Amino acid sequence: MSLEIKGLYKDFDEISLYRNFCIDFPEGTITCILGPSGCGKTTLLNIIGNIIKPDSGTLIGFDKKVTSYIFQDPRLLPWKTVKGNIEFALSKDLPVEEREKLTDRFIRLVELDAFAGYYPSKLSGGMRQRVSIARAFACPSDIILMDEPLKGLDIKLKLNLIGTFSRIWQADKRTVIFVTHDVDESLLLGNEIVVLSQAPVQIIVRQKVEIPIANRSLDSNYLKELKQILLNALGK
Amino acid sequence: MKISFTSKQYVSLASVIFMLAIWKILSMHFDSDFVLPSPEKTFITTLSLFGDSHFLAIVGSTISRGLIGFVLSGILGVGLGIIAGINPHFNAFLRPMLVTIRSTPVIALILLALIWLNPGSVPVFIAMLTMFPFICTNVIDGIKSVDPDLVEMATFYRIGRNRIIRELYIPAILPFIISGASSAMGIGWRAIITGEVLSQPRYGIGTLMQAAQTFLNVDAVIAWTILAVLISYGFEKVIRWSELKLIIWRF
Numbered sequence: 001m002s003l004e005i006k007g008l009y010k011d012f013d014e015i016s017l018y019r020n021f022c023i024d025f026p027e028g029t030i031t032c033i034l035g036p037s038g039c040g041k042t043t044l045l046n047i048i049g050n051i052i053k054p055d056s057g058t059l060i061g062f063d064k065k066v067t068s069y070i071f072q073d074p075r076l077l078p079w080k081t082v083k084g085n086i087e088f089a090l091s092k093d094l095p096v097e098e099r100e101k102l103t104d105r106f107i108r109l110v111e112l113d114a115f116a117g118y119y120p121s122k123l124s125g126g127m128r129q130r131v132s133i134a135r136a137f138a139c140p141s142d143i144i145l146m147d148e149p150l151k152g153l154d155i156k157l158k159l160n161l162i163g164t165f166s167r168i169w170q171a172d173k174r175t176v177i178f179v180t181h182d183v184d185e186s187l188l189l190g191n192e193i194v195v196l197s198q199a200p201v202q203i204i205v206r207q208k209v210e211i212p213i214a215n216r217s218l219d220s221n222y223l224k225e226l227k228q229i230l231l232n233a234l235g236k
Numbered sequence: 237m238k239i240s241f242t243s244k245q246y247v248s249l250a251s252v253i254f255m256l257a258i259w260k261i262l263s264m265h266f267d268s269d270f271v272l273p274s275p276e277k278t279f280i281t282t283l284s285l286f287g288d289s290h291f292l293a294i295v296g297s298t299i300s301r302g303l304i305g306f307v308l309s310g311i312l313g314v315g316l317g318i319i320a321g322i323n324p325h326f327n328a329f330l331r332p333m334l335v336t337i338r339s340t341p342v343i344a345l346i347l348l349a350l351i352w353l354n355p356g357s358v359p360v361f362i363a364m365l366t367m368f369p370f371i372c373t374n375v376i377d378g379i380k381s382v383d384p385d386l387v388e389m390a391t392f393y394r395i396g397r398n399r400i401i402r403e404l405y406i407p408a409i410l411p412f413i414i415s416g417a418s419s420a421m422g423i424g425w426r427a428i429i430t431g432e433v434l435s436q437p438r439y440g441i442g443t444l445m446q447a448a449q450t451f452l453n454v455d456a457v458i459a460w461t462i463l464a465v466l467i468s469y470g471f472e473k474v475i476r477w478s479e480l481k482l483i484i485w486r487f
Contacts, residue, residue, distance in 0.1 A: 049392060068393065075389040079407040079485045088403065089393045119485040139393060 002026050003065070003143075003175065008057035010043060017043055018054070019200040030169065030176040030213075032190030034183065034230060039196050041179040045145045048177065068141035070149040074128040076120040082107060082131050083116045089139040106134035109168050126157045130164060137168055146178040150185055162188050166213045183230050187223050188216055195233040205233040273455040282459040290439065297439040298359075299467060302428050305363025306421065312364075313371030313420075314413060318405070320372070321379025330372070338369045342427050346434050359431035359440065366427040367420035374416030378409030411486070414479045421475060425468040 008021040017040035025031045035041050046052045048059070049067045068089065076085045086103045094102075107116050110130040120128055129149060136144050150158045166189060169176065180186055186193045187209065195205040207226060209216075216223060256275050263274040273281075285291060320327040345365055349358045382405060390400050432442020441460050448456035 051392060066394075069389070071385070071389065073385065075385050077386060077404065077407070079410075079483075080403075088390075088395070091394075092399070121485065 003062055004060040005048075006058045006060065008047070009055040010040070010047065010052075010057075011055060012040065012043060015199055017199045017201060018057075021057075021201055023194065023203065025175060025177055026192070027175045028173045029191035030178055030189055032186035032193045033177065033179045033196060034181065034186055034193060034234065035179075035196035035201070036198055036234065037181060039198055040201055041196065042147055044201075045147055045177065045179055048143070049145055062143075065142040066140065067143045067145055068136040068139040070129075070132050070136045070144065070146040072148045072151050074120070074125075074132040076128055076131055078120055081117050081119055082112055082123070085120070085131055086135045086138050089135045091140075094140075102138045102140070106138040106168070109137070109171075110134040110164055126153065126161065129153070129161055133161070133165055133168070137172060137174070141174070143175045143177065146176065146180075148180050148182075150180070150182065158185070165189065170214060183227055183234070184218055186230070187218060187227055189213065193226075193230060195230055205229060270452045270454060273458070278455045278458045278462075281455040282462050285456075285459055285463065293439045294441060294444055295463065295467070297437065298428060298432065298441040298464075301356075301359045301432075301440070302363055302421075302425060302467075302471075305360045305424060305428065306367060306417075308360075309364045309368035309420065309424075310371055310413075310417065313368050313416070314375050317372045317375025318379060318401075318409075321376045321409075327376060334369045334372060337365055342366060342430060346431050349431070350435055355435040355437040358435035359428040359437070359442070362431040363424045363428045367424045370420040370423070371413065371416040374412040374419075375409055378412030379405065381412070382408045411479075411483055414475060414482070418472065418475045421471050422468065425464060425471075429464055 002024045003026075004022075004024040006022050008018045009016075010018040033041055033044070043052065047054050048062065049069065050062075077088060080088060083103055086106060087099055090099045090102060104116075107113055110133055112127060112130060112134070115123060115127065120131070123131070132149070136146075150161060153161070162185065178186070178189060190209055191213070193205075193207045193209065194203055196202070197204050207229065209223075209226065211220070211222060218224075218227075259272075259275050263272045266272050269277065288294070316330060320330045342362065346358065346362055349361045353361055386404060386408075387400065390404055395403075429440075429442040429445070432440035433446045434442075436443050436446065441464055445457055445460045448454075448460065
């Protein structure tokens with residue numbers, strides 16, 4: 001099964017971002033979207049998440065899908081603990097025990113068990129982003145949308161969070177759409193990598209990454225070659 | 237850290253002693269209980285107030301007037317403040333009223349209230365009018381300070397409107413409500429007692445102050461004043477304490 005967007009049109013501030021744009025996302029995989037800043041990557045995520053309406057176009061397979069988000073900043077409620085923040089994203093329709101179970105499980109997976117009762121102000125930036133990752137996974141969604149969640153973090157923290165993320169994802173295999181401007185991030189996390197052009201947006205390159213996520217190294221020749229292709233497509 | 241804290245307390249203590257010393261010197265200079273009784277005589281008078289058979293009724297009346305006024309203005313201020321914070325048109329509608337109430341001299345409000353209301357209600361009405369603008373303005377500022385990214389996050393996660401208000405807006409404006417309550421209380425007690433002096437309800441600190449002034453019982457006037465200050469101080473402490481309890485995520 002695939003999720004598809006067909007014939008998408010969207011203007012934003014009198015710039016036509018999307019003109020007859022088509023893309024598909026295979027389910028159960030991580031699709032990375034690379035592109036120059038201002039090309040409307042966030043707008044695409046917002047259209048998928050049903051936050052903004054396209055001017056026209058059809059979204060196929062998205063209608064009954066539930067989405068969760070990982071933002072660039074963690075966006076945690078300062079007055080809720082780590083646990084409370086994760087629970088916040090869970091529907092009150094779920095029974096209490098179910099919510100507890102989900103929350104505890106993902107707090108363990110992001111290795112914050114010792115900090116479950118901490119308020120965000122007492123956590124480091126990386127820990128906060130881990131809470132935000134746990135929140136997105138704990139929410140029983142079909143698709144996780146990520147809008148440059150690693151932007152501005154130092155390389156060590158970045159690799160650490162990529163590790164955390166891929167470990168949870170392996171056990172979960174949820175559909176992920178990951179917007180980034182960092183080629184290395186996409187090489188480490190993407191099952192498929194899509195490079196978008198400036199507005200009006202077109203797909204320049206679409207590449208599958210054939211190595212399992214757990215076994216990737218940026219030093220391998222395969223990823224080095226792939227990186228070159230992506231960089232060329234981005235015009236760098 | 238601890239040392240600097242206690243040294244600060246010493247300085248505060250020195251300030252109190254300084255005020256008492258000035259008072260003592262002035263009372264010795266005037267040498268008349270009808271002008272300025274000595275601190276120790278006033279202190280004894282203050283203690284004797286507690287023995288007054290109506291003491292509880294008097295102090296209780298003033299405090300309950302303050303609390304009723306505070307609760308009413310709190311409900312009104314938080315309610316209208318939330319609506320005004322969310323709806324700019326309502327805010328524009330409310331703004332001139334708040335400014336008018338705030339800039340009207342308290343004494344003018346009291347004089348009008350004396351014509352319109354019975355003596356017991358005048359201080360409550362005055363307390364409400366003086367406290368309401370503080371609480372309301374703070375709530376409006378609080379709502380405006382709510383991080384739009386958090387609201388967006390909650391919308392993205394399909395959180396319902398009631399939960400957004402309860403779990404996002406209310407906690408976000410809580411610190412603003414508390415600081416509004418603190419300034420409101422500070423000004424409110426003064427207004428209530430002024431109201432009591434002029435409206436003369438049966439029981440009330442202001443009523444007794446006025447009576448003491450009529451008979452030139454200066455020590456009693458000051459004694460009631462000290463009591464009023466203590467009540468105001470007590471409530472300020474309660475507000476600070478509730479701040480620590482309610483806004484634990486900040487500390």
